[in-house]
Amino acid sequence: MKIISISGSVVPSNVANSIQAMKACHALAQVGHEVTLIVPADLSGAPAGRTWEMLRAQYGLETRFTIEWLPAASRRLFFLAAVRRAKRLKPDLLYAWPLQSAVLGLLLGLPVILEMHDLPSGRVGPLWYRYFRDSKGKKRITVITKALREALNERFGAFLRPADVVLAPNGVELERFANLPSPEDARRLLGLAPTLTVACAGHLYAGRGVETFFELAARLSGAHFLWAGGKPEDVERWRGESSARGLSNVTFTGFINNSQLPLYLAAADVLLMPYARQIAVSSGEGHSAQISSPMKMFEYLAAGRAILASDLPVFREVLNEENAVFCPPENLNMWQGALQSLLDSPVRRGALAQQARQDAQNYSWTARARRILDGFLDD
Template identity: 50%
Template sequence: MKIACIATSQVPSSTANSIQVMKACQALAQVGNEVCLWVPGARGAEWAALAEQYGLITPFEVRWLPTRQVWRRYDLAWNAARAAKQWGARVVYTWAPQAAVFAQWRGLPAVLELHDRITGKVGPLWFRWFLQSRRPKRLLLITEALRAVLERQFGMALPAPVTQIAPNGTEMERYENLPAAEDARRQLGLPQGLTAVFSGHFYAGRGTDLLFELARHLPELNFVWVGGREKDVAALREKLAEANMENVVLSGFVPNAHLPLYQAAGDFLLMPYERSIAGSGGGDSAAICSPMKMFDYLAAGRVIVTSELPVLHEILNEHNAVFCPPEDAAAWADALRGLMRDPARRESLSARAREDAHSYTWKARAERALDGLRQA
């Protein structure tokens, strides 16, 4: 089946929304569909470069459409929906409500994936139009918490046959046959000894201050911080140098294709979210998020230590993760010290994490998203 995907994310980019789009599109292709993704931009990129940056295996077509800022991506949505129809798409899969509605206007079934609240003056109108359309449709929400927020916002229960909870996912094949932590550290030239790994950006709310305090209070534990924008990494290097802290390695940006090895190098994988989380697109996602790293951490089969945020309990539990109060460095340090002294508990948590990861693959997510739409 030909599936046209329409996203407002920049491609290529290191932002989480861009990575999520590319992973979702690949999964649609992996379950047997012909996929074409339309994104904004005047210039494209070669598939080899995209595959390296995003950690992709299965190719799909990406087309770039020029946009004008004054139209606030409405021109992308309109032109991409028109192009999808001309291309012969059977379904449009999008993260933009207006693109979903434009596809419906052109007689196409639409899948609308949402990661956040509906905002803006006309955003609620587009969302209602999407739901009211008689065309076959699917609404994907990344968490039950987001469903509750939207139902309160719109004062109605979202239709059960249409709405599906679709957490983000992982690719188990990328985490097969990973080396033991010691061997992964050796391959990457990292110091040996018990190691805590954080991967991701250093945006506000991601726990950067807590990471720093943990490294300062636990000199016996090695830390590897993977990712981040160049300016953020430079600022952290300077801060670490001023504090004479030598137990932290900052990798800088690492292509997604190489992330599994870095995650495998850790005995502990950290998710130190604060009570308020800023995303690459702005806003606060602490109450409704479905972090992609959480699923990759599960697949890596290492001990996950995470902030106690209610939404994370939709996936994590006391058997596959250790929860700590957000922004409480002392509590986090105590938890890590306890784990460092308890190899049996580390083994149990790691094994359960790996087992639970099989329930959250991108491919299974794609199959569920299309269920009932293939014959539409």
């Protein structure tokens, strides 16, 4: 099947929405479809010097698909231009993240799947969503959490057919996490301290838990605390804070290629998800953590390490008492106690890790792609 995807994300970029779009398109290509991803570019077109090999390393990709950078003077014009370009390519399916592109695709008679990660926002977002919901044409929505599906139904009313809304949490490329080294060997390969290691991956945006991470490092000086990822300015800030407080057991790596992530996660004895109840996205704007589906959650499962996570209902859609330990986001003393208990108990860590690795098998990107497409063009 010929699939044209449209994303408003910048490619290349190390922000989550860019990585997620690339992973989703990669999975569609892996299951045998001809995929073209259309993304915005400035007036100079594609970023200079960006080869497939560079994108492959940055995003951790194997199966090649086409990327088109489409110049446009504004995001609004990009959404229109991208759909016009998609129509000229004569796809069997338009797979879109922007609501505007999904609606315009329906108006041009294309079968459309809209992937949603958040509630429609702003003055016109809800109008676009209602138009998509009420328009005729071949269409489907995929949402990343049950909480988001329920929030959409509560605010806008349910779709006429339950089959028009598919629940598809984010995923993980299981093959990249096969045969990982032990924590000790991974630390040796990365040149990290040989002591018990507590790790977290991702950006250092507000609400991602860096404050909790930092305070735990100050309280549990016998362990090494590793944060993989983050923008240079954020990393510089927290490195400075670490130096000012005399903490020698904290490492902030800064940005790492997604292809390197499995090894960094393997270096941990415990993986942290210390999210607050409000988190920020790449734009810096806050939104509720009640509908999110962090990609790191699935990567943590696949890494096969003990997970200590904030006790948020949306995380319990995937995590449970058998593959993770939960703490209230606000209670630092409980985090300290739970983490110390895990560090003191290799048997408990091993049991959680084994179950996590087993549960990860349910969340491959390719299985997700098949689930989203299943029966869509057969109706």
